[in-house]
Amino acid sequence: MLAATLxxxxxxxxxxxxxxxxxxxxxxxxxxxxxxxNLHILMHAEGKLTPFNSLREAEAKLAELGATQxxxxxxxxxxxxxxxxxxxxxxxxxxxxxxxxxxxSV
Numbered sequence: 001m002l003a004a005t006l007x008x009x010x011x012x013x014x015x016x017x018x019x020x021x022x023x024x025x026x027x028x029x030x031x032x033x034x035x036x037x038n039l040h041i042l043m044h045a046e047g048k049l050t051p052f053n054s055l056r057e058a059e060a061k062l063a064e065l066g067a068t069q070x071x072x073x074x075x076x077x078x079x080x081x082x083x084x085x086x087x088x089x090x091x092x093x094x095x096x097x098x099x100x101x102x103x104x105s106v
Contacts (some may be wrong), residue, residue, distance in 0.1 A: 001040040006032055007065040015040060017067035019058045019094065021074045027051035030058040033071065059096045069095050 001009075009015040015032025018039065022029075029049060031041035042050045042061070052058040055072075062070055072094035 001031060001043060001044065003042060003061075003065060006040065006042055008093040009040070010062075010066050017062045017065075017070035017096070019055060019062070019070055019072050020073075022056070027053060028055055029072075030062050036043055059094075063096050 006015065006026055009032055010017055015034055018031055018033045019029070020029040020039070020041070028051070029041050030052060033039055044050055049060075052061065059070070
């Protein structure tokens with residue numbers, strides 16, 4: 001999904017922002033999830049997925065697109081053998097905070 005479309009769907013509350021991390025990957029994907037659980041991942045105009053090098057980069061992009069909170073889904077190879085939470089999923093809520101450089105004190 002292109003950024004402009006994702007921004008519109010987040011604003012219209014058609015999608016809830018989500019950040020994905022799979023199998024100890026060294027990158028994250030960002031996008032939206034609809035009420036049926038379908039994922040709509042952010043893509044470049046050429047149709048390629050848009051990976052982010054850190055969770056913070058993915059958060060910042062979603063905040064730039066108007067999201068104020070997001071789900072974080074982290075899946076690993078160990079999920080098959082480990083216990084699940086009470087809902088049977090591995091999704092937790094994550095609040096996105098978009099900080100401008102002037103908001104960060106050193």
